[in-house]
Amino acid sequence: MNKSIDTWNGQYYKQHSDSQLQRGLGTIESLTLHGDEAALDVGCGDGRITVALAKRLPHGSVLGLDLSESMINEAKKSFGDIPNVSFVNDNIITFATDKRFDLAVSFGTFHWISDQLGAFKNIFTLLKPGGRMVVKIGAERRGGPNLFESAKWKPLLEPKGQRWFPQTPEKGQAMLEACGFTAIDVRYEERTTTYSNQEALFDWLMGWVPHSTGLPLEQAQEFARDMVAGAVKEQGRSENIEQNGRAVVAIARKPV
Numbered sequence: 733m734n735k736s737i738d739t740w741n742g743q744y745y746k747q748h749s750d751s752q753l754q755r756g757l758g759t760i761e762s763l764t765l766h767g768d769e770a771a772l773d774v775g776c777g778d779g780r781i782t783v784a785l786a787k788r789l790p791h792g793s794v795l796g797l798d799l800s801e802s803m804i805n806e807a808k809k810s811f812g813d814i815p816n817v818s819f820v821n822d823n824i825i826t827f828a829t830d831k832r833f834d835l836a837v838s839f840g841t842f843h844w845i846s847d848q849l850g851a852f853k854n855i856f857t858l859l860k861p862g863g864r865m866v867v868k869i870g871a872e873r874r875g876g877p878n879l880f881e882s883a884k885w886k887p888l889l890e891p892k893g894q895r896w897f898p899q900t901p902e903k904g905q906a907m908l909e910a911c912g913f914t915a916i917d918v919r920y921e922e923r924t925t926t927y928s929n930q931e932a933l934f935d936w937l938m939g940w941v942p943h944s945t946g947l948p949l950e951q952a953q954e955f956a957r958d959m960v961a962g963a964v965k966e967q968g969r970s971e972n973i974e975q976n977g978r979a980v981v982a983i984a985r986k987p988v
């Protein structure tokens with residue numbers, strides 16, 4: 733992969749992404765599984781959700797795929813010796829293999845992909861007939877000002893702008909239909925996370941702000957500090973700071 737575009741830090745993400753982890757684990761727990769499925773985790777990040785899925789598939793396997801070399805290195809370092817788990821550093825839009833999957837999951841990843849239709853098309857190809865897909869896509873963030881549009885930061889982010897491509901159920905549904913998926917269920921899911929203090933919020937933000945803004949580390953830290961200050965001002969407290977939002981949950985099947 734092209735290292736120059738890797739704005740993720742797998743080690744840091746693993747230490748400061750427990751809210752994402754808990755959301756992913758909740759979905760993994762809720763899946764009805766036979767235990768022998770071949771699964772694909774798209775945008776597997778540090779691999780913690782990938783491994784939770786593998787534990788539910790004692791006679792199956794999971795391939796964790798991620799575009800970030802740093803994330804894949806972290807996943808392999810932590811979980812490289814688990815027999816039914818493997819990791820690959822690749823792009824879901826172009827990833828090709830002869831293997832076909834019973835299940836594809838993806839958490840917190842599609843909203844970082846501009847060509848979501850291309851990604852869905854490739855997942856469709858990678859699934860076996862009758863295979864299932866469960867994807868959660870960021871749709872809306874609340875709980876502080878939108879600095880991406882602020883006078884201070886907007887000029888520094890251009891021409892890239894923010895690397896965040898939120899989704900709506902209507903557009904998600906249309907894309908899945910265009911790919912040929914059936915049994916489509918696309919809906920919003922509300923989410924709230926509370927950070928005990930400003931430092932906890934800052935630490936979580938720094939898991940994705942460097943990627944989202946494309947800013948060098950020191951500027952990304954200033955951006956995150958501004959986000960924390962804005963949230964504190966808006967909510968009128970510096971403890972138990974809320975970050976609200978919603979995701980689009982898309983569930984679909986490849987026809988038999």
Ligand SMILES: C[S@@+](CC[C@H](N)C(=O)[O-])C[C@H]1O[C@@H](n2cnc3c(N)ncnc32)[C@H](O)[C@@H]1O
Pocket residue numbers: 740749752753756774775776777778781797798799800803822823824825838839840841844845940
């Ligand atoms: C916020 S992390 C989510 C990690 C994990 N799924 C979780 O929920 O904690 C988003 C991941 O998506 C990956 N990603 C973004 N675009 C991708 C693409 N086109 N193909 C594969 N992975 C991609 C990033 O490299 C990053 O590791």
